[in-house]
Amino acid sequence: MPLMKSWVASANSADCPFPLNNLPYGVFSTEGEDPRCGVAIGEMVLDMAAAEEEGLIELADEPLFDLPFWNVLMEEGPAVWAALRARLTALLAEGTKERDRVEPLLVPLAEVTLHMPFMVSEYTDFYAGRHHATNVGTMFRGAENALPPNWLHLPIGYNGRASSVVVSGTPVRRPWGQLKSADHALPAFLPCRRFDLELEMGAIVGADSDGPITVAEADANIFGYVLLNDWSARDIQAWEYQPLGPFQAKATATSISPWIVTKAALEPFRTDTPPREFELLDHLKDAGPMLYDIDLAVTLAPEGKPATTIARTNYKEMYYSSAQQLAHHTTSGCPMNVGDLLGSGTISGAGKEERGSLLELSWGGKEPLTLDTGETRSFLQDGDTLTLTGAARGDGYTIGFGDCTGTVLPALENPYAR
Amino acid sequence: MPLMKSWVASANSADCPFPLNNLPYGVFSTEGEDPRCGVAIGEMVLDMAAAEEEGLIELADEPLFDLPFWNVLMEEGPAVWAALRARLTALLAEGTKERDRVEPLLVPLAEVTLHMPFMVSEYTDFYAGRHHATNVGTMFRGAENALPPNWLHLPIGYNGRASSVVVSGTPVRRPWGQLKSADHALPAFLPCRRFDLELEMGAIVGADSDGPITVAEADANIFGYVLLNDWSARDIQAWEYQPLGPFQAKATATSISPWIVTKAALEPFRTDTPPREFELLDHLKDAGPMLYDIDLAVTLAPEGKPATTIARTNYKEMYYSSAQQLAHHTTSGCPMNVGDLLGSGTISGAGKEERGSLLELSWGGKEPLTLDTGETRSFLQDGDTLTLTGAARGDGYTIGFGDCTGTVLPALENPYAR
Structure with a gap:
């Protein structure tokens, strides 16, 4: 698919993250006004609350966009998701007759504050990248036992903490925690010394389910994707994680990029999962190309200094897709809800x-x-700013996510001082 | 403290679970009417929505009780919790002048349906009973390595799935899952064969926090307690839980008793945690007696047959209190919210x-x-009904929780048939 041209001129450059092909969904505010739904186009944001108020978008009897989250739109279901995308495309495409009505509703991106784009119902984090699991396993258990026996048969995951999910730009304070070094007999309560990032994508569940669903159904239930940084306190994790998994090590913060890139925008970039060492059981088998070709990068900028790119990779490196993770998540009958986030x-x-x-x-x-x-750097230092970026590159256009950034604040001097 | 006498005669028997000393909070409905807040007293439920409507209870400008959850009352904070308890005690005590206005608002317990008493924000499950951890550890790792090295230094916990929490009486369907038996080279997707219960108490967080809090602050933030059955698929758990902990094994359902017994009602039953093998770090030290003397029992009734009591124990057997668990939960800066449930x-x-x-x-x-x-029985069979009961026994009175029951339904024949 080539670039779709918009009358918003800034949307037509090959490097613009928000061309008409993208139309990502966020929540923004301008000075003195409440956060509300917006759609990024070029260097502008379309005020969706105003567009609905103006009668330009009529999808439901109740307001869907004069809200600080996209959950209500998600609840309307895939047919409405498609209708919204079609309507937005028509309103913003070159040659539309409605430009005069839409143009006054655009706000420059440079003038807005971005907020969490949706309410996170529950948050689950997976461990589904083979190179990552192999690297970590090799460090902790040796190369021969790197992958746990279950790893090639199911996407290993654990429940995270929804309350800790924050939007890009939110500073992240170095946590305290119980640490136990090998040369001390007893643990101590200290600020984390091995604070880390994890470069991930987050899939947003857009439909409820109440029982096992297939991989194809799971794919249909995913609304969109964000970049996700699962901040991790490695020393807290090392002491706490046996036998029930990571807990406080992963509860300080999880940052997400501010724009939900819809599954629809990513369709042209679908790609297959890697070859399988063991055939997956039927309920986890791929139902078509389930990953996306999205270039990812991480930069690290020490306080007041320029950034260095420390990693470049691609989402297609995953072994399990988000649809497979969601399908696995429902095998036990676990109810899934609109707004669930899967790392x-x-x-x-x-x-x-x-x-x-x-x-x-x-x-x-x-x-x-x-x-x-x-x-x-071995691990993060106070003042370091991390930035995750993502881009799917099409024919003359780019699908961007907006940066996912966070700066490490020093640990509290005394966490119990009031 | 002796029995406090009520003009509701059924509340004054020594065995009644709901005397005036208790006043537990639930959500009930009568035929054709919406679920709303109620308080159990003897064999009756006080319709709190009606009591508020009648002007008998005036605690806030907005309605607190014509709602299918107690979260809004919790958000009002401890001073309002205390005012409500004082007002209910005055209205229901022997000799009140307001009996004539209150009596028409009582509904027989036998005529109501009970619902989830609160909206579960997030659910965390701990592993903080020493005998349980020792038993399980002995089975899996031998008596000498029964307790993991961290166990005596912090309350080990993992995040559970809030969407799976159901009220007593909800049937629980045996899950499917990925199983791997020792005599098979590969896993298979099958109905669970080792479906189990876990007898627990649940603590309900009644106040938000946004950073580390002390054990005393944590205790102050707890609103009340319920009985909790953490249904567990042991064979699914055995295959999935390394290295990131239980996931689908614990996501089918978690049942809770229908009445929130407030911390205030349990005050006379406070008791110390057991002696410490290692002194706890300062941030986890007991701030007074932190457990409660509550007798607990479990019965199992095969389909159509009488129940057998299979276990009797007491909440005071815990090594870590809910307040210590909540304090630990905040060490990383993890935000906690009204409605969080801690098993x-x-x-x-x-x-x-x-x-x-x-x-x-x-x-x-x-x-x-x-x-x-x-x-x-080694594990649960289809049709088995489990019932958890709890009772704190005072001077001539009992603080009960209401039963926490659930019947095991057979697994779906084909979980993907629609």
């Missing part, structure tokens, strides 16, 4: 520079990275 | 008949239980 798991490629966490990039701290500034 | 972890005593799961009672299936009917 893909850390996305790493085969190469050394394609690793989506500092744990892997610095090989557990044994091989610190050298930044372009000359500084080194 | 205590399985409660087992030292004795063989004090074990809160079939996994322990049948020692992994090696020592099947014999029921009073003559049948045996």
